[in-house]
Amino acid sequence: MTIIIKNGTVVSSDNQYLSDIKVENGIITEIKQNISDDSAEIIDASGCLVFPGFIDSHTHFDLDNGFTVSPDDFSTGTSAAILGGTTTVLDFATQNKGETLTEALQNWHKKADNVSSCDYGFHMAITEWNNNVSKEIEEMINKGVTSFKLYMAYDNLRLSDDKIYEILKRVKEYNGIVGMHCENGDLVNILIKEQLKRNNSSLIAHPLSRPNYVEAEAIARYLYIAKLADAPVNIVHLSTTEGLEEALRGRERGQEVYIETCPQYLLLDDSNYNLDGFDSAKYILSPPLRKRNDINKLWEAISKNYINTIGTDHCSFNIKGQKDMGKDNFSKIPNGIPGVQHRPVLMYTYGVCEGKMTNEQMCSLLSENIAKLFGMYPKKGTLSIGSDADIVVWNKNHKDTITVEKQSHNVDNTPYEGFETIGKAEHVLLRGQHVVKNGDLIIKNQGKYVYRSNKTFI
Ligand SMILES: [Zn+2]
Numbered sequence: 001m002t003i004i005i006k007n008g009t010v011v012s013s014d015n016q017y018l019s020d021i022k023v024e025n026g027i028i029t030e031i032k033q034n035i036s037d038d039s040a041e042i043i044d045a046s047g048c049l050v051f052p053g054f055i056d057s058h059t060h061f062d063l064d065n066g067f068t069v070s071p072d073d074f075s076t077g078t079s080a081a082i083l084g085g086t087t088t089v090l091d092f093a094t095q096n097k098g099e100t101l102t103e104a105l106q107n108w109h110k111k112a113d114n115v116s117s118c119d120y121g122f123h124m125a126i127t128e129w130n131n132n133v134s135k136e137i138e139e140m141i142n143k144g145v146t147s148f149k150l151y152m153a154y155d156n157l158r159l160s161d162d163k164i165y166e167i168l169k170r171v172k173e174y175n176g177i178v179g180m181h182c183e184n185g186d187l188v189n190i191l192i193k194e195q196l197k198r199n200n201s202s203l204i205a206h207p208l209s210r211p212n213y214v215e216a217e218a219i220a221r222y223l224y225i226a227k228l229a230d231a232p233v234n235i236v237h238l239s240t241t242e243g244l245e246e247a248l249r250g251r252e253r254g255q256e257v258y259i260e261t262c263p264q265y266l267l268l269d270d271s272n273y274n275l276d277g278f279d280s281a282k283y284i285l286s287p288p289l290r291k292r293n294d295i296n297k298l299w300e301a302i303s304k305n306y307i308n309t310i311g312t313d314h315c316s317f318n319i320k321g322q323k324d325m326g327k328d329n330f331s332k333i334p335n336g337i338p339g340v341q342h343r344p345v346l347m348y349t350y351g352v353c354e355g356k357m358t359n360e361q362m363c364s365l366l367s368e369n370i371a372k373l374f375g376m377y378p379k380k381g382t383l384s385i386g387s388d389a390d391i392v393v394w395n396k397n398h399k400d401t402i403t404v405e406k407q408s409h410n411v412d413n414t415p416y417e418g419f420e421t422i423g424k425a426e427h428v429l430l431r432g433q434h435v436v437k438n439g440d441l442i443i444k445n446q447g448k449y450v451y452r453s454n455k456t457f458i
Pocket residue numbers: 058060313
């Protein structure tokens with residue numbers, strides 16, 4: 001099966017140029033102008049941008065938070081992803097207490113195998129640490145899991161500082177990378193209690209229980225622990241000015257620090273917690289939405305290339321039957337928002353079209369950097385000869401509005417309701433298969449597990 005993408009503007013992290021791309025047997029085999037082959041399927045990309053398939057390294061599909069299960073599973077979640085131009089997701093396989101990492105990995109394969117419409121891999125979230133788990137790190141690396149995730153908040157997930165230190169040292173032996181949910185769990189717990197005591201029924205209680213310093217303290221502590229362990233770190237979903245300052249301080253000390261932020265921390269502010277009735281519930285996520293000043297600081301950090309990656313932290317919950325479990329107690333509202341479908345169009349509209357990000361930066365932040373950091377480059381994350389033909393033909397002119405009815409996420413709300421958008425994933429190739437045609441998903445369930453190697457990023 002041969003496909004030629006004609007006359008598009010091919011985007012890389014440092015350049016864009018007019019070219020054709022030839023794809024054979026799932027791989028990019030030629031990149032130059034005026035390629036012809038009478039037997040090939042032709043995709044006309046005139047006037048379009050051509051990006052490497054976008055990669056979302058932060059999704060939670062089919063997530064059981066102990067009370068309820070997120071309605072987007074790997075089937076609906078990856079269908080929404082690829083419709084938006086995301087050809088690979090990295091989800092968080094999570095070790096339940098008492099489980100081995102091998103069992104956790106098997107659980108996630110059961111959820112994802114044969115039903116995913118884009119390629120997928122897993123970070124391993126470690127929630128219990130002992131000698132046996134330590135021995136399993138090597139096996140995880142051998143099974144293509146080269147990144148791990150730890151939590152400093154949530155009592156059922158978080159680990160103490162000594163364990164964090166040990167894990168960082170152990171993962172470093174294999175050149176893996178540890179991502180951290182940075183919030184001080186003790187402080188969050190006491191601040192939630194304070195809010196509940198005040199009987200504050202407004203959902204503003206949520207951000208008040210997780211203020212900026214709670215994130216900044218955790219980032220600072222994480223970075224000093226990593227300094228002692230002499231290990232590189234990844235900070236996921238950075239949301240605050242103070243947290244950014246701590247991360248940059250780590251870099252100034254010479255530490256290898258990678259930073260992820262998410263569209264919600266660039267586009268939505270905490271005024272969404274002042275809505276009438278229970279309407280703010282759909283914005284309950286952690287870290288919470290912040291102030292305009294934080295948003296501006298994060299955009300500035302993007303313009304200076306301080307931020308390495310943009311992921312969604314997609315974790316959808318319905319208002320009806322799920323978020324409303326916390327009607328009388330804000331701390332019982334399941335945390336999370338949908339977003340995996342909309343990340344590229346939001347970043348194109350509110351980043352590129354508003355002059356806050358170039359096409360090249362969009363390519364880096366949503367694809368190339370992620371592939372490098374998580375050991376998939378140059379198979380993924382670039383349009384190069386020999387790379388997987390994961391390709392997005394991006395229509396620059398399509399105008400639309402995000403609504404809950406139009407989204408493909410399997411959930412009854414979107415925090416981006418009414419957001420106007422520019423651009424669209426008109427055609428998407430997944431390893432050379434033309435799976436999205438004129439904006440419609442025509443072939444499903446073609447996603448494969450990605451065996452990842454070590455990061456190539458510095
Ligand atoms: Zn997350």
